[in-house]
Amino acid sequence: MKSLTEYxxxxxxxxxxxxxxxxxxxxxxxxxxxxEGFVLVSAMHITAAVYVNDLEDGLIEDIWExxxxxxxxxxxxxxxxxGEDNGDAHLKNLIMxxxxxxxxxxxDLDLGPWQRIFYAEFDGQRRKxxxxxxxxx
Amino acid sequence: MKSLTEYxxxxxxxxxxxxxxxxxxxxxxxxxxxxEGFVLVSAMHITAAVYVNDLEDGLIEDIWExxxxxxxxxxxxxxxxxGEDNGDAHLKNLIMxxxxxxxxxxxDLDLGPWQRIFYAEFDGQRRKxxxxxxxxx
Amino acid sequence: MKSLTEYxxxxxxxxxxxxxxxxxxxxxxxxxxxxEGFVLVSAMHITAAVYVNDLEDGLIEDIWExxxxxxxxxxxxxxxxxGEDNGDAHLKNLIMxxxxxxxxxxxDLDLGPWQRIFYAEFDGQRRKxxxxxxxxx
Numbered sequence: 430m431k432s433l434t435e436y437x438x439x440x441x442x443x444x445x446x447x448x449x450x451x452x453x454x455x456x457x458x459x460x461x462x463x464x465e466g467f468v469l470v471s472a473m474h475i476t477a478a479v480y481v482n483d484l485e486d487g488l489i490e491d492i493w494e495x496x497x498x499x500x501x502x503x504x505x506x507x508x509x510x511x512g513e514d515n516g517d518a519h520l521k522n523l524i525m526x527x528x529x530x531x532x533x534x535x536x537d538l539d540l541g542p543w544q545r546i547f548y549a550e551f552d553g554q555r556r557k558x559x560x561x562x563x564x565x566x
Numbered sequence: 567m568k569s570l571t572e573y574x575x576x577x578x579x580x581x582x583x584x585x586x587x588x589x590x591x592x593x594x595x596x597x598x599x600x601x602e603g604f605v606l607v608s609a610m611h612i613t614a615a616v617y618v619n620d621l622e623d624g625l626i627e628d629i630w631e632x633x634x635x636x637x638x639x640x641x642x643x644x645x646x647x648x649g650e651d652n653g654d655a656h657l658k659n660l661i662m663x664x665x666x667x668x669x670x671x672x673x674d675l676d677l678g679p680w681q682r683i684f685y686a687e688f689d690g691q692r693r694k695x696x697x698x699x700x701x702x703x
Numbered sequence: 704m705k706s707l708t709e710y711x712x713x714x715x716x717x718x719x720x721x722x723x724x725x726x727x728x729x730x731x732x733x734x735x736x737x738x739e740g741f742v743l744v745s746a747m748h749i750t751a752a753v754y755v756n757d758l759e760d761g762l763i764e765d766i767w768e769x770x771x772x773x774x775x776x777x778x779x780x781x782x783x784x785x786g787e788d789n790g791d792a793h794l795k796n797l798i799m800x801x802x803x804x805x806x807x808x809x810x811d812l813d814l815g816p817w818q819r820i821f822y823a824e825f826d827g828q829r830r831k832x833x834x835x836x837x838x839x840x
Contacts, residue, residue: 432739465569473815487644507761532699541610562806602706624781669836678747
C-alpha cells in the first residue's frame with residue numbers, strides 16, 4: 430500500500446471565494462504513484478468547504494446567491510456571543526460539506542466529463558489549509 | 567490490496583427520478599472478493615446524487631417536495647445564460663451530495679437495518695454514469 | 704493492510720441531541736495500529752448524522768435552529784402514513800449527512816485546529832449505532 434499526504438494553503442483576497450483546484454489534486458495523485466485508490470480532499474477548517482461541481486461562472490454566482498439564502502450572513506447567531514461574526518460560514522460549511530473522496534483509476538482522477546474540484550472559502554483573508562491524502566497501490 | 571472499479575449507466579425515463587441500487591452495489595462487492603474495505607459509490611455528473619436513506623415511497627415523495635422548495639426549478643439562474651436550463655439540478659446535487667462511502671465488513675455492505683443506497687437523477691433522459699470502486703483486502 | 708471495525712451505541716436522553724465523539728474515534732484509531740490511512744465514521748441509521756464542526760455551545764444551538772427551519776418537525780409528511788412521525792429527521796439526515804472520512808496521519812486523526820467530530824441524533828431515545836472503520840497500514 431502506498432500513501433501520500435500533502436497540505437494546500439489558501440489565503441483568499443476576499444472573505445468569500447471559490448478556488449478551482451482540480452489540477453493541483455491531479456498533480457498530487459501523479460506524485461503519489463498510486464494507480465488504484467482514493468484521494469481524499471478535505472478542508473481542515475469549519476468555515477470552508479470542498480465540493481465537486483461545474484466550472485462555470487454563472488453557476489458559481491448562483492451557488493453564492495443560493496447559499497446566502499439558505500445560511501445568511503447576519504447578526505443574531507448565538508455563536509457570535511463567543512466574539513466571532515461568522516455563524517453563517519459554519520452553516521455554509523455544513524450544507525456544502527468539507528470533503529470529497531475522488532477515485533483514482535489508472536493513476537488519474539476518475540471524474541466525469543464536467544466534474545471539477547473546488548475549495549469554497551466562507552471566512553477568508555487568513556491562512557487556511559486543506560489536507561489531500563492519497564491511499565492505494 | 568485488492569481493488570475493483572465498475573461503472574453503472576443510467577438513462578431515466580423521467581427528468582427527475584430516484585433509483586434504488588443497493589443490490590447492484592452488493593453484487594459488485596461480492597465480485598471484488600474484498601472482505602474488509604470500503605466501496606465508494608459516486609455520481610460522475612453534477613446534476614445527480616448518490617445518497618443513503620429509506621426505501622419508503624412516501625418519504626421519497628417528501629424528499630422531492632423538500633428539494634424543490636430548497637432548490638427550485640425556475641428560470642433566472644445565471645447558469646442558464648450558458649444555454650442550460652438545469653440550474654436547480656446543480657443545487658440539488660450540492661444539497662444531496664454526489665457520493666457515499668460504504669464500509670465492507672466480512673465481504674458484505676456494512677449498512678444499518680434501514681439503510682439503502684439510491685441514485686437520484688435531477689436532469690435525466692440521457693445516459694449518465696456512477697463509478698463504484700471497492701478497495702480493501 | 705490493516706483494518707479495524709468498531710460499533711458505537713447511542714441511546715440519547717432527548718429526541719434531538721448532539722454528542723461530541725472526537726476522543727472516542729481517536730482511541731479507536733490508536734487501537735487499530737494504523738499509522739497512514741482513513742477512518743470512516745458513519746451513522747447506521749437514517750435519522751441521525753455524523754459531522755465535523757466546532758465544539759461551541761452557541762453554534763450548536765444555532766445549528767438546531769437552522770436545521771429546524773430547513774427541515775421542520777411537522778405533521779403532513781407523506782412518510783407519516785407509514786406510521787412514523789419522523790419525516791423531519793430523515794430530511795435533517797440528508798442535509799447534515801451521515802458520515803465523515805477522517806485522514807489518519809502518523810497514527811492520529813489529521814484534523815484542523817477547531818475540527819471536532821459529532822454524532823447528531825434527530826430521533827433518539829432508542830438504541831442506535833455508528834460504524835467506525837479504520838483502514839490503512
